[in-house]
Amino acid sequence: MTMIARVTDGLPLAEGLDDGRDLADAEMYKQQVKALFKNLSKGHNEASRMSIETGPYVFHYIIEGRVCYLTMCDRAYPKKLAFQYLEDLKNEFERVNGAQIETAARPYAFIKFDTFIQKTKKLYLDTRTQRNIAKLNDELYEVHQIMTRNVQEVLGVGEKLDQVSQMSSRLTSESHIYADKARDLNRQALIRKWAPVAIVLGVVFLLFWVKTKLW
C-alpha cells in the first residue's frame, strides 16, 4: 500500500493501484494511515523520516516539500529498500506534479500517478533481484538513525495531546466558575455579617422617632 498526501491538510493526492485489497484487514490499516495523516497535518511528528510498526507490518514515510510519501510493507522487508522506493516516488512526483501540489483542491488530484507507483513497486517487490541487492549494499542512504515507533504510540501521542488540551480547557472553564461562585459567596457573607447590626440600629432609630413623635 502506498499513499501520497499533502501534509498541510491531509488531503490525499495519489494512491497505488489495487493496493492492499488482498489484505484481510486492509480497511483497518487504511484508517490508521488516515489518522496518521491527520496527526501530521496538525503539526505533530515533525520527523521527516520515520517507520511505524503496526501489527505484522511497518509504515515507512518521508515528508518532503510538504508532501508525505507513505508505504506499508512487511516487517521483514528491508528498510533501506523501502526508503529507496519512497525516494524514487518522491523524485518522480516532484518532477511531474511539483508545481501543482499547493493548488490541488480535490482529493486524488494526481491519481494518474498511480501507474508510476505501480510500476516502481514492481521493481522493488522482489528483494533478491540483482538491482535490489546492489542497492541494499550501497551505503549511500543512512537509514539507521531513522526512528522506529509503534503505531499506537504515535497515534496515542496525538490522542494524549488532545486529552491534555481538553483537560486544560476544562480547567480554565471550571476555574472561571469557581471565581464566580467565590465572589457570590463573599457577598453573601458580607450581608450575613452586617445585617443584624443594621436591623438593630434601624429598630433603635424607629423607637427614637416614635418617641419624639409621641411625646
Added chain:
Amino acid sequence: MGTENPGGSNFPIRPPSSPFASAPPTMAPFPSPGTLVGYEASNFRPTLPSGPPTMPPFSSAGPRPPARLNNPSVSSPPITSVPPTGGPYQRFPTPPYPSTVQTTPIHAPPERQPPFQPFANQVLAPSISLPPPSQVPPVPMGSSPQPPSGSLFSGPRPNFQLPFPGYSSQQPAVSQAPFAAQQGSFMVPPPASSPFASQQGGYVPPPPVAAPLSYQSRDQMHHPSSAPPISGIQSLAEDFSSLSLASMPGSIESGLNYRTLPRPLDGDVEPSSFTEMYPMNCNPRYLRLTTSAIPSSKSLVSRWHLPLGAVVCPLAEAPEGEEVPVINFTSTGIIRCRRCRTYVNPYVTFTDAGRKWRCNICALLNDVPGDYFAHLDATGRRIDLDQRPELLKGSVDFLAPTDYMHRPPMPPSYFFLIDVSISAVRNGMIEVVAQTIRSCLDELPGFPRTQIGFITFDSTIHFYNMKSSLTQPQMMVVTDLDDIFLPLPDDLLVNLSESRNVVETFLDSLPSMFQDNVNVESAFGPAVKAAFMVMRQLGGKLLIFQNTLPSLGVGRLKLRGDDLRVYGTDKEHILRLPEDPFYKQMAADLTKFQIGVNVYAFSDKYTDIASLGTLAKYTGGQIYYYPNFQSGIHGEKLRHELARDLTRETAWEAGMRIRCGKGVRFTSYHGNFMLRHTNLLALPAVDCDKAFAVQLSLEETVLSALTVYFQVALLYTASCGERRIRVHTAAAPVVTDLGEMYRQTDIGAIVSLFSRLAIEKTLTNKLEDARNSLQLRIVKALREYCNLYAVQHRLGARMIYPDSLKFLCLYGLALSKSVPLKGGYADVQLDERCAAGFTMMALPVKKLLKLLYPSLIRIDDYLLKSSVQSGDFENIIKRLPLVAESLDSRGLYIYDDGFRFVIWFGRMLSPDIARNLLGADFAAELSKVTLSEHDNEISMRLMTILKKLGEGDPSYYQLPYLVRQGEQPREGSLLLVNLLEDQMGGTGGYVDWITHIHRQVQQNA
C-alpha cells in the same frame, strides 16, 4: 376559426330546440333512432365535449328548472358553476329560430343524417335534432326566447380549438365532409366540411352574431378563471379530446376512420409546462415525472390508475453548450441537509441574513458554513447568486471530497471474455471483435490509466499475460473447470498505455489463433468466474461475447426454449427467468466488486438469453443480441455498437439515490441495476444510454405541502479519475384536482413505466396476463376520466381522454405488440423476446417511444428531386402512419425503429432508382444484397439520409435491410409484422383496439 363556425352554428340551434327538453332522455331515445341513421351525429358530437362545460352557463342564464328535472344527473354538476358567467349571455337578442325549432319533434334525429344530404329543408330538422342528444337538459325551453344561443356558443368555442388543432392538421383526410360525418372520427369537422357549414349558414343567421359574442364570452371565461368552478370548466374543455365511435353493432368497423386516430407522428414531445413553471428544474431529459402534478391524497392516486412515478436518465447526453457544470466544494465540504442529506439546490431558501438555509425537502433549518456564507440582498437572494451554479441550475456535478470514497477513484478498466468455440470462428465474430477493439484502443476513456485484459474460452480457459516487457502475449490454458485458479497473480489486467504493443499484437493474432478450432463446448460459467477473479481487484466493465449455450462447468444450461407445450401454462414465465441460480449469484458478486457486465450474444440457436442476460441485468449492463450473426451482414452493426460501448462516456463504481419531499416515497425501481439497501441503486458501470424507472407512493393520506421536490443523486467516478456527484433537482406542484393530474400527464414517462411493469410481469406471469393487465390499466384510467366528465360522455358513443393522453391507446397497442409481449410461442423466438425485454428495461424514453412506434418515411420523391439540399431534409421527411395503406407500390420507404432500417422497394418503383441504389444486381434477390454507396447522386443521397437518421441516435446502429414488395416471407417478417396498426395474424388493428378499449370503458362506466 373556420372549424368553429360549423360547430357554432350547430349550437345556436340548440337552444331553440328546447322542445326537446321535454323530450327527455338524453341517451335513450337517441340510440334507437341512431341505429337507423348510422349516426352522422358524430359530426356534431365533436362539439359535445366542449359543449358540456359551456352548458352550465346556459341553464343558469335561463332559469329553467324543468330542464334540470328532466335529466338532473347530467346537468346538475355544471349548474353550480354557472352563475358567474351567466349574466353576460342574456344580453343577446333572441335568435329567430325558436319557431322553427319547435316544429321538430323528437323524431328529428333520425332524419338528421343529412350530412350527406344537402341541407335544404331537411337541414333544419337535423340541426335541431342534434342538439337534443347532447344538450337536452340545459336547453330547456322554459324560457324559450332566450337569446343565450349565441352565448352558448361563444363559450365553447375558444376552448374548442385547443384540443383539436393537432388533429386537424394531421389529418387532411378529414376535410372531406362525408367522411367525417360517417365515421364519427374526430369531432373536428374540418373547416372544409362543406355540406355542413353551408347548411348551417343558411339556417342560422346568427353566425355573424355569434362571432362577436364568442369573443366576449371568451374574455369572461378567462377572467373568472381563478374562480374554481369556472376554471374547472374551462380546463375541462381545453384538455379533452374525444373520439366518437359508433356504438351500434355492425357499424363498428366502418364507424371509425383510421386516418383520424391520434398518432405520435411528431415523435416524443417533452412536457414543457413543467419546466416553464419551475425554470430551475433539471432538463426533462434527465428526469421525467409521469405527471407533473403530484396528487395531494392517496385517494387521488388510486383514482388516477396510471402509475405515479418517474423515469430517470442521470447521465443523458447534453447537447453542445448545455453541459452540466462541475462545482468544487472540497474546501467547505458539500453543503447538505443535516437530516435528510439533500444536496444544496436552487430551491433551498436562505434566511437569518444568510446564516441559515432551509432544506426544501424536509424543511429543516441548517447552518451555512462560514466559507459558504454570503449576505442577502433586500429580496432575500444571496448576493453571490450569479457565481453559484448550484443555486441556479437543476443539474450540477459536485466534486466529491474524500468522505465519498471507499478507495481512490478506480481507473476505467475493460475486460473481454471471448468465446472462441467453433461457431464463433465460423460466423466471423472473433475477427470483427478483435478489429473493433483494436481500432478503439485510442479512444478508450481514461488515458493513461485505462486497464485492459482478455480471456478466451471454449472447453478450457485461456489467460493472456500482457506484461509490458513482453514482445507478444503469453497464453496460459487452464483446464480444471471445477476449481478455477489464476495462473498469474498479475499482468492479466494491464495498463493499456504501457502494454499497448502487446495488446495490439494479441488482437492482431487473435482471429488466426483459433481459426482451426473445432471445439464445440463452452465453459461459460467457469470463464466468468475466472474473469471475476482477475477483475476483483479493480472492478470495471466486463464484455462477454458468447456464441453457444453454456455447456460445461458451473452455470451450464440446457435447451429448454423450444418446448411448445409450456406456453399458455403456469410454467410459461419460467422460461424467461434464469434457469440456474448461479447467474444471479454471480451477478450479485460482480456488482459487489464494481464489475458491470455487457453480454453480446450471437448464436443462431437457442442460447438462453434469459439466463445470460441476468448477468447484465443486475450489474447495470445491457444485452446486445445478434441472432444468426454473419460477419458479412451484421459485422457493421456489431462494429458500431461495440465501438459505442467502449468509447461512450461511462460512470464507474456508481450509486444512485433518489430523494423526495416528505409524504412521498419511492417504492419500486425498474431497470438494470442491483438494489442495495432499500433505496440505493448500485451501478458498477453506467452510461448515457441507461434509464431507470421508479414508482412513487404517498406515505400520508393527505399531503400538506404545496410543492414536492425530487432530487436524484448519482455518485460516480468519471473516466478521468474524478469522483463526482451528479445532482438533478426538480419540483412539482401538488394538486387536489384529478383533472389537473390528467392534464399534466407525460405520456412518454407513462409508457416507459408501463413497458417496464409489463415486462416485469412477463417474468412472473403468462404473456397473456401481462397484456391484459396493461390493457386493464389503460381502460381503468380512461374510465376514470370519463366518469370525471360523465356529463357529456354518456351522451354519445364517444370516447374521451385528456389531450395529454391521446396516444395512450396507441402506445398501449404498440406495447402489447412489442417483441417482449406479443403473441405466444410462434411469434417470437424466446431468445429474441428476452433480449428485447432486457433492452427495453434500460431504454431512455425517447428511444423507447421510437421503438414502440417506429417511423415510416417515404423517400423516393426526395431522392429524385435534385434541387433540394440535404439541409432541408428535416422538412421533407414526414412520418406516415404504420398501416399497409401508407405503402404505395410506386414508392421507396424507410422504416426506422431506432435499431434497424428496413428499406422497402415498391413493386412499381421506377427501375432507375433501384438500379442507382443497388448497382448492377438490382434485380437480384434483395436478401443477398447489401446496401453500399454507388457513384451517383441518388445513392449518395440515400446514404446521407440513413446517416442523418442514424446520427440522431448513436446508441445503436441501424443496419439497413432491403426488402421488395411481395417478397415473402421476408417482407412479412421485416416490415408487415411491424405495421402495428394493421390487423395481423390474430391480433387486432388500431381500430379494433380502440373499439375494444372503448367498449370496456363503457362497461360499468
